[in-house]
Amino acid sequence: MIPIMEFQGRSLKGPVMKSTQFDLAFAKKVRELVGTYEIKYNPDELIVDDNTADAVFQAGIELLAEVGLYHLDTQRVIQFSEEEIREVAKEYRENPPRQVFGQGEDEITVEYRASDDKRPPILAGGAPGSIVQDWFAPYVQSFMQEETNKAMGIAGGITAVGDVEPKAGTLSEVYCGLWECRTLLEVLERVGRPGLHLGLLCTVSTVGGTMACVGPGLRGPHNTQIGIHIVPEQKLDWTRLLLAQFCEERGITPWTSCMSMVGALCRDGAETAIGLVANLLGQLSYGHGTMSSLFSTHLDGRWADAETQWAFSGAARASERNIRVPIAGVCGGMEQVWRTEAAMYQAAAMAVSNTASGFCYAWIAGHSGLETRLVGEILKAVSGMERDKANELLKAILEVTEQKVKETSGPRAFPDAYDLKTVEPKPALVADYNRAKENLAKLGVPFP
Numbered sequence: 001m002i003p004i005m006e007f008q009g010r011s012l013k014g015p016v017m018k019s020t021q022f023d024l025a026f027a028k029k030v031r032e033l034v035g036t037y038e039i040k041y042n043p044d045e046l047i048v049d050d051n052t053a054d055a056v057f058q059a060g061i062e063l064l065a066e067v068g069l070y071h072l073d074t075q076r077v078i079q080f081s082e083e084e085i086r087e088v089a090k091e092y093r094e095n096p097p098r099q100v101f102g103q104g105e106d107e108i109t110v111e112y113r114a115s116d117d118k119r120p121p122i123l124a125g126g127a128p129g130s131i132v133q134d135w136f137a138p139y140v141q142s143f144m145q146e147e148t149n150k151a152m153g154i155a156g157g158i159t160a161v162g163d164v165e166p167k168a169g170t171l172s173e174v175y176c177g178l179w180e181c182r183t184l185l186e187v188l189e190r191v192g193r194p195g196l197h198l199g200l201l202c203t204v205s206t207v208g209g210t211m212a213c214v215g216p217g218l219r220g221p222h223n224t225q226i227g228i229h230i231v232p233e234q235k236l237d238w239t240r241l242l243l244a245q246f247c248e249e250r251g252i253t254p255w256t257s258c259m260s261m262v263g264a265l266c267r268d269g270a271e272t273a274i275g276l277v278a279n280l281l282g283q284l285s286y287g288h289g290t291m292s293s294l295f296s297t298h299l300d301g302r303w304a305d306a307e308t309q310w311a312f313s314g315a316a317r318a319s320e321r322n323i324r325v326p327i328a329g330v331c332g333g334m335e336q337v338w339r340t341e342a343a344m345y346q347a348a349a350m351a352v353s354n355t356a357s358g359f360c361y362a363w364i365a366g367h368s369g370l371e372t373r374l375v376g377e378i379l380k381a382v383s384g385m386e387r388d389k390a391n392e393l394l395k396a397i398l399e400v401t402e403q404k405v406k407e408t409s410g411p412r413a414f415p416d417a418y419d420l421k422t423v424e425p426k427p428a429l430v431a432d433y434n435r436a437k438e439n440l441a442k443l444g445v446p447f448p
Contacts, residue, residue, distance in 0.1 A: 001088065001091060001285075001288055002088070002286065004241065004244055004248060005245075007078060007241055007286050010079060011073075011238075012076065013076070014074075014078050014079050015076060015077045015079070016076055017070070017075065017076070018075065019070065019075070022067070022070040022077065022234075022235075023265055025066075025067050026063075026067050026233050026234060026265050026275075027265045027266075029062075029066050030059075030063055030266060031267070031271065033059040033062055033063060033271075033274055034059070034271055036059070037055040037056075037058060037059045039052060039056060039059060039270045039273070039274070039314075041268050041269035041310050041311075042310070043306050043307070046306055046309055046310050046313060046353060046395060046398075047115075047313050047317075047356045047357060047388075047390055048273075048313040048314045048317045048357070049387075050317075050321065052314060052317075053314060053320070053322075054318070054321060054322065056274055056314045056315060056317075057089075057277055057318035057319075057321065057322040059274045059277070060274050060275075060277025060278040060280070060281060060318065061082060061085050061086060061089070062082070063277075063278040064080060064281050065080055065082040065085055067234060069234050069235065069236055069282050070234060070235045071236060071237065071238075072236065072237040073238050078236075080282075080285065088281060088284055089322060089323050092324055092325050093322060093323055093324045096112035096324040096325070097111070097112070097325060098111040098112075099111070099253055099290040099326070101151060101197035101253075102151060102195050102196055102197040102222060102223065103194075103222050105195065106150070106193050106194075106195040106196040106197070107195065108122055108124075108150045108151055108197065110122060110360060110361050111326055111360065112324045112325070112360065113326065113327075113359065113360035115358035116384060116386070116387070117358070118383055118384035120355070120376075120379045120380040120383040121355055121360050121361055121362055121383070122150050122362070123150055123362055123365060123372065123379060124149070124151035124152065124153040124328075124361055124362055124363050125146070125152075125153065125331075125363075125364065125365030125366060125369070125372030125375060126140075126151075126152040126155055126156075126199050126200075126363060126364060126365075127139050127140045127152070127155050127156040128154055128156060128332065128364050128367060129156055129157075129367070130156065130157055130159045131156040131159065132160075133159070133160060133161055133162070136156070136183060137187050138414075138418060138421075138423045139156070139414050139418075140152070140155055140156070140183075140184060140187055141369075141423045142368050142369030142370070142423055142425075143368075143369045143372055144187060144188060144191045144193055144196060144369075145191045146369045146372055146373050146376075148373065149365075149369070149372050149376065150197075151198075152184075152196060152197065152198045152199045153199040153361070153362065153364055153365075154200045154363060155180070155184055155199060155200075155202055156202055157180075157202040157203045158176050158180050161175065161179045164176060166203050166204075168209070169206050169209075173204055173205070173206060174204070174209050174212045177201075177204035177209055177212065178212065178213060178218070180202070180203045181213050181218045182218075185217075185218075195222070196223070197222070197223050198219065198223045199225060200225050200227060200255050200363075201213060201214075201219065201226055206239065207239055207242045207243060207246070210226055210243060210246070211246065214226075214250065221250065221252045225252065225253050226243050226246065226252055226254055226255060227255040227257060228240050228241075228243050228247065228254040228255065228256065228283065228286075228287045228289070229258065229259070229283060230282060232260055232264070232265075232275075233260060233261075233265050233279070234275075234278060234279060234282060244288075247287070253290055254288075255289075255293070256283045256284065256289035256291065256292035256293065257283075258280045258293065258294050258315070259279070259294075259295045259296070259297065260272045260275035260279060260296055261296070261297055261299055262296060262297070262298045262299075262307055262308060263298050263299045268307065269296075269310040269311040269314070270311075272296050272307075272308075272311035273296075273310070273311045273313075273318070274314075276312075276314075276315035277315050277318050280315065280319065280323070280325075284323075284325065289325070290326070291325060291327070291328055291360075291361065292319075292327060292328065293328040293329060293330075293363060294312055294315050294319075294329060295312070295330055296308040296311040296312050296315075301334060301335070301336075302334060303330070303334065304332075304334060304347075304349055306395075306398055309349065309350065309353040309394065312329065312353060312354065312357060313353060313356075313357040316329070316354070316357040316358050316359055317357050317358055320358035326360045326361060327358060327359040327360060327361070328359060328361035328362070329350070329361075329363070330350060330362075330363065330364045331347045331348075331350040331362045331364060331365045331366065331379075332346070332347050332350070332365060332366050332367055332371070332375075333345075333347055333350075333401075334346065334405075335411060337404075337408045337410070337411055338367040338412065339367050339368055339371070339411060339412040339413075339416075339429060340411065340412050340432060341404060341408075341432040341435055341436050342401065342404035342405045342408040343367060343371065344371055344374055344432060344433065344436040345397060345400055345401040345404050345436060346405070347365065347366045347371060347374070348375070348378055348397050348401075348436070348440055348445070349394060349398050349401055351365075351375050351378040351382070352378065352382050352393055352397060352445075353390075353394050355378075355379055355382050355385075356382065356385060356387055356390035356391070362376075362379065368417050368418060368425065368429065369418075369425070370425045370429055370430070371433070373433075374436065377437070377447060378440070378445055381445050382445065382446070389444075392444070393444045396444060397440065397443055400443065412428070417429045
């Protein structure tokens with residue numbers, strides 16, 4: 001592995017370049033690479049085949065070697081040799097990481113999983129989005145109380161505590177972050193799962209705010225991850241490197257998270273898949289993480305459609321075959337239809353796509369505990385399904401999803417989905433769950 005302190009020198013000595021110049025170099029190179037390796041987005045084959053996956057991997061290496069990472073603070077390019085990048089991939093491939101989270105009865109092990117693996121991915125549905133204080137506790141409890149949910153991949157972010165709003169780099173960030181940490185631990189005690197992994201730190205984002213929330217009685221290596229992820233495309237700053245060093249020193253698993261956008265510097269799913277692999281290898285080179293999330297979205301916020309799922313599959317299968325780091329993914333749809341039947345189809349599509357592409361850990365699985373339950377049932381049902389069969393199932397679900405989204409007027413707020421006192425789903429959400437599960441079975445999800 002490249003020592004993290006090596007990135008201090010490369011951040012200060014690399015070629016000087018404007019951010020816009022770096023973007024142009026990235027865009028030109030990724031366009032060249034899809035031609036060189038003949039990589040094309042194929043809407044009829046959403047679970048990417050072996051040859052395409054290997055081509056995406058090779059193109060990702062070349063993209064990172066040619067373009068590097070851009071340091072936003074120093075305005076310099078962090079450069080790599082192709083040999084260094086291949087060595088990073090080789091070290092992971094020959095020694096696939098295993099990561100233990102949680103304690104006691106809630107201990108889990110996250111490890112590499114192949115696309116045809118019959119073992120289901122770990123269900124770690126967490127509470128995403130901005131959360132209002134009045135329903136913060138019941139919202140996170142709706143996920144924690146689901147027995148098949150093995151961890152909290154994420155626990156949202158508090159919008160305000162009383163009249164104090166979290167402002168990055170100020171006392172209020174720490175104040176709200178500590179309130180969030182303590183509330184999460186209180187809810188864990190209430191549901192009888194004190195050892196549950198809580199996933200990504202959310203409300204705090206600065207180095208100081210993060211450090212304030214890590215310690216005895218708060219968050220530690222067994223129940224937290226800290227984001228070190230690159231800014232799309234292939235950009236970082238001192239904060240990313242400082243947090244990566246902090247994780248390494250404290251024995252905390254960094255949250256390696258790669259995101260590339262369809263329609264931005266990457267024009268389509270093919271270029272986006274290459275960008276994801278380059279981002280992944282770049283983050284592993286400095287963060288030394290033991291797992292990584294992959295995520296693709298359009299500029300308008302859509303992410304549960306055919307093209308983004310193709311991009312995810314291309315990158316995930318490239319990693320499955322050539323890097324073998326455990327891959328995490330999102331199984332939850334767009335904010336415009338959260339907690340509706342349409343959102344359940346979106347989550348179902350991503351669950352099928354991700355499982356058949358070799359991911360091992362669902363860190364968002366719907367937008368309420370009941371939806372997480374459905375995602376878990378799907379993960380278990382489709383694990384080991386032949387890729388061709390999974391591909392046809394995915395296309396069928398996406399076709400229904402598109403129509404359901406058009407018919408849905410807007411999201412259902414959490415207080416309209418769950419009783420805040422009993423933390424039980426309300427009849428309308430239960431009806432959506434039952435209807436979605438019945439229809440998914442008809443489409444081919446082999447529920448027991």
